[in-house]
Amino acid sequence: MAVRKSRQRPGEDLPVGRQELVRVLAILEEAVGAPTQVQLAALISKRGCPVRNDAVSRYLRGKRVPSSSAFLRAFYALALDRAGSEQSVGVGWGEAQRVYRAAEPRRERRCGSCAQAERDRVRDAVERDALVQQVESLKQGRARDAAELARLTQQIESLEQDRAVLAGRVRELEERLEAGSQKGPLVLRRRAALPPVPPQRGDRRRRDSDVLAAERFAAAAADLHGEGMAGEAVASLADAAGYLTPLEAATAIAALEGSRHSRLATSLGQMIARERAGRAVIRLAVELHGMGLPATAVEILQAAAAVDDE
Structure with missing residues (x-):
């Protein structure tokens, strides 16, 4: 230059x-x-x-x-x-x-050392290469940022598609409910040991209390399963499926999923899908979707739809 x-x-x-x-x-x-x-x-x-x-x-x-x-x-x-x-x-x-x-x-002649001059030349070349590598690193960083942005954009689009599918399932079940195709809930005996209580007219629990009771119920069922009493755990879920509120049921399912008891969570969801009225199942799906479990919500809606087709 x-x-x-x-x-x-x-x-x-x-x-x-x-x-x-x-x-x-x-x-x-x-x-x-x-x-x-x-x-x-x-x-x-x-x-x-x-x-x-x-x-x-x-x-x-x-x-x-x-x-x-x-x-x-x-x-x-x-x-x-x-x-x-x-x-x-x-x-x-x-x-x-x-x-x-x-x-x-x-000045170079006073140095009197060709080896020193060679070291200086090598050092300069290394510094030049370091500058080139720094520029390349910046270019690669921009490329990684662009790829990450594309990945996040694709993930957002996928979530939007999942939400659209869930909304379609909800509309489908609402239409069946209006047409009178839903089955009535089954009446099951209630176990005295279950922490959640059925809602009574004029005596509604606060939302925080419902969540706390459902979490304790899920923990008790998980403990039974962990202690080798799988039958008792499933029986307690079957008794609770008939009267848990959508919020309580969603909280219990989320707690079981979080404690690595996905089979118990799936069992509770399937029981509610088979035994409860359509509106309760829809509200349960909405609660699960709000808790970040859209796939679980879709599975429960599909199970409820299969019951209606029987």
Whole structure:
């Protein structure tokens, strides 16, 4: 990349190599945009190359050439961050290195070590590769973000489709109910040990109390099953299926699912679908959908529909 001409003109008394270096440093200073040389020195020092502002002033005027390429490296990295690209900086990193080496050719001879020069060259190549990898990483990050956005969009569309299917099942059962095709609920004996109680006229429980009682009932059934009394657990579910409110039933099913007793949860849902009136089953499905169990809600509605077809 060709060196962009700077508005600052180097002193004519400087050697040609230093004049070129002064031009490059002026371009970097303009890219950084620091108001004062004191602030510029502070910014370069933060890049891992401690330098005083009077030394920066001598470098910029060509009175001295930096004794180490670390100054140029830190200065260029700072300008690159501010400008965003080598093109915006106005001079390429390779060109800046060439000008720096040409400004003080005897410096390389004083080093007296080809191995050191080779290490410097390798280090510069590594830094260049690191910058390239950083750019590629940013590109890959954008690609991952786009893929995640597409995945979430697809998931939302799938949930909308599930909700539409559930709404269709609800409408279907409501139509059957209006046509008088629903079967009446079965009357079952009630076990005294069950925590939920049937709703009584004029004595409705608060919603929180219903939820708490249903959770305790589900925990008791799960304990029976865990202690090897699966028959007693299923019997307690059968007794409760006839009088649990939709909220209580949905809470119990959700609690059983959450405690890894999905078979008991399925059994309770199937019993309610077979024994309860259509409106109760629909309200149960709505409660389950609101609790984040749309698949369970659909299964119960399908079971209720199968009962109506018998």
